[in-house]
């Protein structure tokens with residue numbers, strides 16, 4: 001439990017960000033996160049408390065650069081150097097997932113989406129991946145979410161969804177960098193945990209100033 005004065009889910013300046021609760025990240029999906037579907041009931045319970053709900057949706061063209069199939073001789077979960085402008089970043093390669101218009105890209109059927117006010121689609125540019133809901137992986141191409149939040153006077157975020165150590169963590173860290181208040185609810189998240197990535201990202205979130213809690 002956290003200080004209820006810090007988070008008032010019904011407040012106009014607060015939003016729940018539900019990250020990538022899509023079929024491909026759930027069991028039987030192309031990039032299944034262990035127990036990915038178990039986040040759905042706690043997220044639906046959280047959603048009932050919030051006035052503002054925003055969903056993110058990983059949304060790739062089939063020729064996306066992050067798909068191992070599109071990198072000759074490479075396998076999923078290998079990393080490759082990718083040049084973004086004048087910087088080179090390590091990109092993890094993934095099985096093809098969340099391809100635009102496919103069943104895998106749809107939200108989990110049990111996720112309550114009816115009260116969501118905005119869906120942020122990310123990763124739709126073939127040449128760049130996007131873990132964060134705010135910036136693509138070059139850390140400079142904006143998704144537009146920050147402008148939306150600013151226009152609506154929303155400055156406090158509660159994040160949940162998939163996966164803790166990638167899209168949830170990157171989104172939460174970017175939120176804090178942008179001056180927003182960010183809380184991650186671990187009981188409503190599930191992790192990929194690739195080579196220690198969960199512990200590394202939990203530490204990175206805490207260092208960045210993200211509040212990480214088990215439950216609200």
Ligand SMILES: [Zn+2]
Pocket residue numbers: 058059060066097098123
């Ligand atoms: Zn993706």
